[in-house]
Structure formats: structure tokens, C-alpha cells
Amino acid sequence: MxxxxxxxxxxxxxxxxxxxxxxxxxxxxxxxxxxxxxxxxxxxxxxxxxxxxxxxxxxGARLFALAQEAVESLDVREIAHPHLVRLGERTGHTVHLAVREEGEVLYIDKVESRYPVRMYSRIGKPVAITVAAVAKLLLADLPEPERRSFAERLDYPAYTPRSTPDAAAFLKELATVRAQGWATDLGGHEESINCVAAPIRGADGRVVAAMSVSAPNVVIGTEELLALLPLVRRTAEAVSREYSGAPPAA
Structure with missing residues (x-):
């Protein structure tokens, strides 16, 4: 040093x-x-x-804010990990956990697929923020003025023909995600990879993290992956209850 x-x-x-x-x-x-x-x-x-x-x-206050962010990120990862493992065992596909830090969305945990076709994503690596399902959930939870300001500052790379083209389209999708409570990335980053995601919420109802199941379309079709969404959402809700200290579901 x-x-x-x-x-x-x-x-x-x-x-x-x-x-x-x-x-x-x-x-x-x-x-x-x-x-x-x-x-x-x-x-x-x-x-x-x-x-x-x-x-x-x-x-300074920034130091306390950083410490709080770090604690929350570590806590949610520790709480979520057993749930991610069980979800991976049940589905056989790649499971991710992500949080928002400053202007990025980062993977903080990953359970690998049981199939030989693996995703290149890594813990600590930022996601493709304009297309990733986990990013959509985390950004959709922002207050509308902050959401709009954030979206208008982004670049919109054309990863595939299905990538989000501009801020207007992104904001429209974020509004849909906010209303429905889940998100997808169907070939927006890689044409061969599809993903479904659900939010993890804290005691105040705000989204603190997002989890997803991703798979190549050579392993599972889009409709089959979308059929896993209820399971992904139930898993995220279980993590949310444990993270926020809420009583177990009846």
C-alpha cells in the first residue's frame, strides 16, 4: 500500500x-x-x-452510506444463497443475484447450470444494464424522476436486434416491469440466451436485489423458461420475507 x-x-x-x-x-x-x-x-x-x-x-455521511450499502449487499447475498442453490437444483439452469451500486448493476452471486453450456457471467461483473432482466427490476423501482434521468444518461448498445433501442423504449419497459413485478431478457443481450427475473424486497417494500434464472435456447425454449417464472417469484418472495424479517407465508 x-x-x-x-x-x-x-x-x-x-x-x-x-x-x-x-x-x-x-x-x-x-x-x-x-x-x-x-x-x-x-x-x-x-x-x-x-x-x-x-x-x-x-x-462524513458518505462513509456511513457506503458501510450501509456494503452490509445490505452482504446480508442479502448470505440470506439468498441457500435459496439460489435450491432454485438451481430444481431448474438445472444458471441462477444469478444482482444489486445496484451507484450507476451499475452487479452480480453478487451465481449458481452454475448443470448443463455443459455455461454462461460467461461472473460475480462482481456489471450486467448489460439496458437489457438485463435483473437491471430492469432494480431500475424500475426508482422514483419516476430518478428513473427518467438515469435512463436518459445511458447508452443503448445494439447487442442483438432485440436490444432496447433508446431511452423512451427503456422507460416504457421499466413502467411495465414496475407494474407486473417481474422482468425478462429474451435475447436482448445474446440472441441465444433467455432470462426471467423477480425482485427481492426489504421491509419498506423497496427492491434491494433481483434474482434470475437464465438458460440458452438450445437447452430450454422460451415458453418453457417463462413457465418457471412462478417458481422464481416464489423463491424471491421467500428471500424477501427472510431478509425483511417478515413471518413465513401461511
């Missing part, structure tokens, strides 16, 4: 003990005040520290 990064990170546990002024930070790090100020300004620019009116520094 570089000395600069090491020093910057050393400031965070110091401020976790309470607000500190520039001199205290410099003394704790064993550096000149100008060096401490440069590090604090960098952390401040990223929202990780905040300068109070009394010129002392404390931990």
Missing part, C-alpha cells in the same frame, strides 16, 4: 473516536500540517470526512 493511501486511511479510525482538528490529525499521523490538510481535503471531496463550523473534522 502506498504511503499516501496508508496515511489517508489512518485518518478514518482517528475520526471514529470523535472530531479532531488539523493539528491533532497531523500529530497522530506524524506529518506536517500541510500534508494532513491535503489528505483531509481529498477525503472531504469524496464525502468520507466532513469539516465542521468549528474547523474540526469528523467522519
Amino acid at each position: 502506498s504511503q499516501t493511501v496508508d496515511r489517508a486511511l489512518s485518518i478514518l479510525p482517528l475520526l471514529a473516536q470523535g472530531p479532531a482538528d488539523l493539528g491533532q490529525v497531523a500529530e497522530r499521523l506524524g506529518v506536517h500540517k500541510s500534508t494532513a490538510l491535503r489528505l483531509l481535503r481529498t477525503l472531504h471531496a469524496h464525502g468520507l470526512v466532513h469539516r465542521q463550523q468549528d474547523q474540526r473534522y469528523r467522519l
Whole structure:
């Protein structure tokens, strides 16, 4: 680790003990005040520290937000994983779990298909946001102004003839997904791959993650895959209940 990064990170546990002024930070790090100020300004620019009116520094709200996002992502993955495994065993197809982080949707868990034809997706890899079923569910849950603003900032690659062509079409599909509570990608990213997905919701009803079943059309036809949607939705609902602490379904 570089000395600069090491020093910057050393400031965070110091401020976790309470607000500190520039001199205290410099003394704790064993550096000149100008060096401490440069590090604090960098952390401040990223929202990780905040300068109070009394010129002392404390931990910034962005740090707490990042910690909360990390905890939620880890929790939902831990809770969902056994359900994903059982869904994979029942269907035989690839099962994914995804969350939204900043401007991306990322896979955070995956259960491989039992068939020899495998998908190239990897945990930690962003999805094709304009076509992926999991992305549609996560974005459809955004408030309408935020959803519109987000959609209008995106590029719309023509992965296949079935790819979403533009923001207007994307917003229309997101409205449909929001109303029906599930999503599909039928050859939008790869012509040979189809996918059905359902949302995982927190205690407040907001979508915290999305799970999907994907398969090549050489293994299972579109209609057969769509027939799995009730099972996918029941699985997502079970994860939602466990994640939000709701009582089991009767």
C-alpha cells in the first residue's frame, strides 16, 4: 500500500473516536500540517470526512452510506444463497443475484447450470444494464424522476436486434416491469440466451436485489423458461420475507 493511501486511511479510525482538528490529525499521523490538510481535503471531496463550523473534522455521511450499502449487499447475498442453490437444483439452469451500486448493476452471486453450456457471467461483473432482466427490476423501482434521468444518461448498445433501442423504449419497459413485478431478457443481450427475473424486497417494500434464472435456447425454449417464472417469484418472495424479517407465508 502506498504511503499516501496508508496515511489517508489512518485518518478514518482517528475520526471514529470523535472530531479532531488539523493539528491533532497531523500529530497522530506524524506529518506536517500541510500534508494532513491535503489528505483531509481529498477525503472531504469524496464525502468520507466532513469539516465542521468549528474547523474540526469528523467522519462524513458518505462513509456511513457506503458501510450501509456494503452490509445490505452482504446480508442479502448470505440470506439468498441457500435459496439460489435450491432454485438451481430444481431448474438445472444458471441462477444469478444482482444489486445496484451507484450507476451499475452487479452480480453478487451465481449458481452454475448443470448443463455443459455455461454462461460467461461472473460475480462482481456489471450486467448489460439496458437489457438485463435483473437491471430492469432494480431500475424500475426508482422514483419516476430518478428513473427518467438515469435512463436518459445511458447508452443503448445494439447487442442483438432485440436490444432496447433508446431511452423512451427503456422507460416504457421499466413502467411495465414496475407494474407486473417481474422482468425478462429474451435475447436482448445474446440472441441465444433467455432470462426471467423477480425482485427481492426489504421491509419498506423497496427492491434491494433481483434474482434470475437464465438458460440458452438450445437447452430450454422460451415458453418453457417463462413457465418457471412462478417458481422464481416464489423463491424471491421467500428471500424477501427472510431478509425483511417478515413471518413465513401461511
